[in-house]
Amino acid sequence: MHARIWRGRGLSAAGPKGATHSVRPRDAATLIIVDGSGSDPRVLMGMRHAGHAFMPGKFVFPGGRIEAADRRMSAARALDLNVEAKLNARVRRPSPTFARAIAMAAIRETFEETGLAIGVSGLGAPENPPPGAWTRFAATGVTPSLDAIDFLVRAITPPGRPRRFDARFLMVDARHIAGRVDGVVHPGAELVELVWTPLNETRRLDLPDITRRALDDLALALEGGLDRGRRRPFYREQRGKRVREEL
Secondary structure (H helix, E strand, O other): OOOEEOOOOOOOOOOOOOOOOOOOOEEEEEEEEOOOOOOOOOEEEEEEOOOOOOOOOOOOOOOOEHHHHHHHOOOOOOOOOHHHHHOOOOOOOOOHHHHHHHHHHHHHHHHHHHHHHEEEEOOOOOOOOOHHHHHHHHHHOOOOOOOOOEEEEEEEOOOOOOEEEEEEEEEEEHEEEEEEOOOOOOOOOEEEEEEEEEEHHHHOOOOHHHHHHHHHHHHHHOOOOHHHHHHHHEEEEOOEEEEEEEE
């Protein structure tokens, strides 16, 4: 394991730093969809509603917390074993089930916030999906598939914030968008706008600091050829200092 001090502005744009106790971070997942079909890769980003308490008006990747249903939804193919191992690195209770739930949460949250269904079509609708978002996902005729999902970055919101997440930034090629539901993004939704932005132009957007870091790490990973066994950045706070470690 390698570590160095990271002098960033923080992993979250939410709330004051003066809390007297630390909220336990919740496991969360976010998904970066990369379109590599052109000469310059593009990424899908969404602008959060200006009325939200958490990162209002910021451009982010779709994502959110793991839910119990994410462990029950069926998938066509499993995670790559190297990706699974990296997702399980330095967690309290590592297991294939945990790593799978992270990836499934990223797919579900992406569907809920963008209407895009990541997976494979032609297998028929998944049987017995959990109620709620997964039932709506199954209605598209797409089955989630995890073999194309890669793990990019892990980041834990520093202590003292009212909302803390142990977030895993995952990524997938846009070729694995197998279905779409229209009308999900609108002025009253969590994401009010979606944009496909060239990777080298994303810094022009209003981004949370950790999103900027993830985009830098994405550029490095793409340049390196996305070896599934590569080290993954891990951002967190240690003894009052923010550090960048590797998994």
